[in-house]
Amino acid sequence: MDQVVDAPVRPLDLGLAWRNSFAGLGPAFFTELDAAPLPSPYLVGLNRLLAADMGLDARRLSSADAVEAFTGNRPIEGSQPLASVYSGHQFGVWAGQLGDGRALLLGEVDTPVGAQELQLKGSGRTPYSRMGDGRAVLRSSIREFLGSEAMNGLGIPTTRALLVTGSDAPVRREEIESAAVVTRVAPSFVRFGHFEHFSSRGQNAELAKLADYVIDRFYPGCRATANFSGNAYAALLEQVSERTAALLAQWQAVGFCHGVMNTDNMSILGLTIDYGPFQFLDAFDPGHICNHSDEQGRYAYNRQPNVAYWNLFCLGQALLPLIGDQELALAALESYKTVFPRELEARMRAKLGLTDAQPADRELIEGILRLLAQDRVDYTIFWRRLSHYAGGESAETVRDLFLAREAFDGWMLQYSKRLEAMGRGNAADLMLRTNPKYVLRNHLGELAIRQAKLKDYSEVEDLLALAQAPFGEHPGQDAKAGFPPDWASRIEISCSS
Ligand code: AMP
Ligand code: MG
Numbered sequence: 215m216d217q218v219v220d221a222p223v224r225p226l227d228l229g230l231a232w233r234n235s236f237a238g239l240g241p242a243f244f245t246e247l248d249a250a251p252l253p254s255p256y257l258v259g260l261n262r263l264l265a266a267d268m269g270l271d272a273r274r275l276s277s278a279d280a281v282e283a284f285t286g287n288r289p290i291e292g293s294q295p296l297a298s299v300y301s302g303h304q305f306g307v308w309a310g311q312l313g314d315g316r317a318l319l320l321g322e323v324d325t326p327v328g329a330q331e332l333q334l335k336g337s338g339r340t341p342y343s344r345m346g347d348g349r350a351v352l353r354s355s356i357r358e359f360l361g362s363e364a365m366n367g368l369g370i371p372t373t374r375a376l377l378v379t380g381s382d383a384p385v386r387r388e389e390i391e392s393a394a395v396v397t398r399v400a401p402s403f404v405r406f407g408h409f410e411h412f413s414s415r416g417q418n419a420e421l422a423k424l425a426d427y428v429i430d431r432f433y434p435g436c437r438a439t440a441n442f443s444g445n446a447y448a449a450l451l452e453q454v455s456e457r458t459a460a461l462l463a464q465w466q467a468v469g470f471c472h473g474v475m476n477t478d479n480m481s482i483l484g485l486t487i488d489y490g491p492f493q494f495l496d497a498f499d500p501g502h503i504c505n506h507s508d509e510q511g512r513y514a515y516n517r518q519p520n521v522a523y524w525n526l527f528c529l530g531q532a533l534l535p536l537i538g539d540q541e542l543a544l545a546a547l548e549s550y551k552t553v554f555p556r557e558l559e560a561r562m563r564a565k566l567g568l569t570d571a572q573p574a575d576r577e578l579i580e581g582i583l584r585l586l587a588q589d590r591v592d593y594t595i596f597w598r599r600l601s602h603y604a605g606g607e608s609a610e611t612v613r614d615l616f617l618a619r620e621a622f623d624g625w626m627l628q629y630s631k632r633l634e635a636m637g638r639g640n641a642a643d644l645m646l647r648t649n650p651k652y653v654l655r656n657h658l659g660e661l662a663i664r665q666a667k668l669k670d671y672s673e674v675e676d677l678l679a680l681a682q683a684p685f686g687e688h689p690g691q692d693a694k695a696g697f698p699p700d701w702a703s704r705i706e707i708s709c710s711s
Contacts (some may be wrong), residue, residue: 223289225290228270228291230290230291231323231324233324234322236296243408244297244319245340245341247295249286250339251285252286252393252395255281255282255381256379256380257377258666258671259671259674264375267327276377281379284376285379286338295321295334297317297318297319297341298314298403299313300405300408301411302411305476305510309476312407314340314342315339315342316339316340316347316349317335318337319332319403320334328401331401334395335397336351336395336396350711351393352392352393352394352667355378355396356378356662356663357663358398360654360681364653367682368464368468368684370470371484371485373399373486374400376397377397378395380392380394387711400481400487401431402428405477405480406482406528408482410478413535425536429446429447432482433449433454435453436453442542447537448533451537454526454529455546455550458550459549460484461486461522462554463553465518467558468494471514474491475513475522477525477528490707490709493707494653496655496698497592498583498587498591498596500583501515501516507709523551523554530543563579564648566582566632566645569636569640591616592615595697596612597649598651599611599612600612604638605646649685652691653684654681656698657701660702660705662674677694
């Protein structure tokens with residue numbers, strides 16, 4: 215009988231300069247393994263802007279060879295695929311070991327925008343998959359592709375996505391869906407949960423190795439500081455607290471709900487990471503819960519800032535064996551409580567077009583948020599219309615958004631006085647650069663996904679362009695800046711992805 219021998223698959227050389235520093239941490243941190251192939255992959259979306267930033271040729275990335283490689287069907291020369299191990303608190307409860315259950319770190323490449331790690335998400339089972347199938351579905355992969363680019367376009371720190379590929383291979387969720395792989399890009403995918411993992415097991419040598427790795431690469435200033443009696447690990451905790459505080463201020467100001475703020479979904483670099491049931495608010499409802507699986511509302515919009523602090527507290531506890539002094543750890547966390555409100559106030563001032571700070575601004579900010587909540591006003595449309603008002607247009611279109619007209623008029627009087635006293639000057643310019651015309655609303659993503667399921671990716675491409683320039687006017691696309699349709703509030707997005 216003839217023997218069929220598979221020809222060895224030659225690695226694809228993309229001409230990238232790989233460095234793979236994470237792999238240098240050693241086997242306690244990961245398992246090396248290859249992706250599990252998917253049949254007949256095709257390109258769903260390509261992020262040309264990111265490709266250009268990274269010095270990559272978009273044509274080459276969309277070639278059949280590259281599509282095979284980024285689906286995990288063919289090795290990439292110089293990459294060193296691995297799944298990393300982490301643990302974490304999920305919905306406030308210690309969950310023990312988790313890890314990259316459906317992601318593979320390919321390695322790290324030198325690019326014009328600095329060293330970037332490339333990761334495949336949805337590339338098959340790993341030793342950390344637990345009960346999962348190691349796959350990601352087309353729906354959630356498109357959401358991550360567009361969602362992360364929307365955040366980046368808004369100037370909010372985030373992981374990014376270079377491309378999405380799909381395959382008709384069936385994946386079982388609530389119903390049968392099809393598989394997809396997202397190639398994610400970030401300087402590092404290290405999470406709070408990586409530290410919790412080694413700390414919870416008393417593996418202090420590994421804990422120190424990880425902390426030193428992160429400090430050396432991303433927070434070198436921690437070694438030089440005289441703060442915390444020169445304790446570099448306390449300084450690291452403070453730096454991460456500050457970045458996380460700044461990130462949360464940006465989330466709150468733009469109306470972003472993450473949906474699953476578990477400690478394993480918190481980036482040590484203060485990036486937005488792991489786009490699951492995320493949502494940009496439509497109507498302003500402070501208690502909005504975007505994750506259908508979050509029955510208690512632990513991750514409701516208005517709870518996010520406190521949850522982030524709770525998560526930092528977990529990180530602090532994990533770092534305690536290195537910091538060596540509980541008082542120092544607590545002192546390092548204190549920065550969150552000053553940086554978050556300061557950053558949020560600065561962001562809200564910019565939304566109002568205020569270029570200086572006045573004591574009465576807080577009341578102006580709280581006053582409008584109260585009114586927006588009371589009338590469930592569309593958050594993005596309100597700020598954009600207010601920007602046009604500051605630029606000289608009539609206040610009527612803003613007023614039309616409210617039911618409580620008198621209360622609104624009262625607020626508007628105070629606001630106008632404040633603008634006049636400041637001198638309108640560049641208020642509208644600042645506002646139009648701060649208050650986006652376009653956010654990736656759930657229903658827009660949903661419509662693009664419906665078409666993508668029919669293999670028409672034009673809407674994904676259109677939304678990507680808006681996500682990358684959300685402050686632009688984009689004539690002809692106004693409908694995507696309009697009110698959401700009634701059915702938008704009935705979209706249910708859960709942890710299932
Ligand atoms: P998440 O809530 O999506 O951040 O995921 C929590 C954990 O579950 C992580 O360890 C993921 O890698 C893992 N996970 C989620 N979905 C899957 C899946 N389909 N297959 C394997 N692991 C998964
Ligand atoms: Mg996750």
